[in-house]
Amino acid sequence: MMASRGYWLLIGGLTFLTFVLFVLSLALGPAGIAFGESLSALFSGDGGPIVLIMQEIRLPRAILGLLTGATLGLSGAVLQGFLRNPLAEPGLVGISSSASLGAVLAIYTGFSAAFPLGLPLAALAGALIAVIVVQALAGSGGVLTVILAGVAVSSFASAMTSLALNLSPNPFAALEIMFWMLGSLADRSMTHVWLATPFILAGWLMLASLGRSLDALTLGADAAASMGVDLNRTRRFAILGTALSVGAATAVAGAIGFVGLVIPHILRPLTGGLQSRLLPASALGGASMILAADILVRFVAPGRDLKLGVLTAIVGAPFFLWLVWKSRRDLL
């Protein structure tokens, strides 16, 4: 009973935090519009510049921050539970960078200009290949195998992304490697929101339905099967759900690392180790982290287009090292 009340308090607190950060993300920006004025412009119908800024520049940015953050938090929690590996995360196991590669191929060949849905679909395909490869290797080995496979997949995908961008005759393309490796939400538009949202929501539905199965999986695959968990369905949903949501999020925001790693680890002790409780908490936590990072990039170095992945790495990399250190001690 106590644990349950604590859990709802946590969910309530995270929801409030996400809401506050979402509003801040709408209210803060280089144009320096007053708080009340900016929020009322969101619902205004006149075509003035402030309305344009709020509805076409800041709103899509805040929505995409929410969607990508929640996607990364949720998929990180699912991957860690499903692969039973504390280091699993879309960035580290190469799903984000493979999705980037798919998106890069779609954009720079002109495919997505002719067929807009081609962008999320190509990113999804890239993500899907990476999840399948990592998942297949995870079955056969231990904690290390997944990470090694992930390192190989993500360096290969990053190298191919760089190659594709370097080969593009467009002189700007080569500079955009940064966007695809580190992610950004600067000047994204409603077009991107409409393109990505259906895929992201479909992925969320699949991932969110896995809570109970992942709870059972913590006892081991055989025990879970004896408890009536359909392991094949769980695998299909985890793979497709991750590919759909991470693929679409990466297609519009680039590859953002570490969120899926850090958030579930911070929240796990607060959710009593139950996967079904961790999933919604991680989604909210991821959304808060990306929204906060995206607010920071606007003020730490305005005008320099600082990438989101830089901030998440500053938080995430020391955390990752600490995690490796801790699991090394556990292994001994």
Add this chain to the structure above:
Amino acid sequence: MTNRANHRGKGAALAAFLACALLSAIPAWADTKPARVVSINLCTDQLAMLIAGKGQLLSVSAIARDPQSSAMVKEAEGFPVNHGQAEEIFLQKPDLVLAGVYTTRATVGLLKELNIRVEQFAPETSFDDVKASMRRMGVLLGQEMRAEELVGQIDAELDRLKRLPRSGKLAALYYANSYTSGSGTLAHAALEAAGLENLAARLGIQGTASIPLEALVLAMPDVVVAGDRDYKPPALAQENFVHPAFRALIEHSGEVAMPVRNTVCGGPFTLAAVHMLRAAAGQELVAR
């Protein structure tokens, strides 16, 4: 003691040698026109093509033939191209290499070590800079008359523009990746000469820097001057031009496409950009 004397002697000999080398070298450069000139920078390419005598310019950089960047593609097709690599430049046995200050530093360093004379030009940020670069190019190539003639044409044109009424309309330069040119740039000088006010300069932007789309929309400029739009195939850099907020803005302000090639380097073609801008602001070049 003997050791120190020895050192001093060596030093003196070296100094004397250097002095002789310099003395003998300078008149050699100054007296005779260089006959084998190679340019490895877009801006020096264009200046050299404008000023060099027949047969004096051996090759220009490959970018001089790129219609997106170069304002003198047709002229450049009359010259062989180089790719700015030390080896190929060396094999052309130039007696003068023209380069930019900021680009191809390693190449320039290597060429200098190989005892090839390299002259570097800084990017021009005003019409005075353009005229100074032209005069310097004239001196280097021994074509002072030709350079003065070009400078005279630019001065006459600028004088004519100065006497025309200023529209004072607010113009925003907007390039790929949301970049703009503030004060201290040639594009800014072109806007000024066209009688327009540069939004970026009003916002305090110096040099070329990115401008948030929010700031652009909020300022509601009278004219949006878009550059770099038409590179193919697509890149994220040009997504700012299809952003719904930008499209709504140009419905209000109107958009002029000004090729970046006219203002990236200085030359008579920069004045063509000024005319384009005046026309865009609804003021044809007709003296009243």
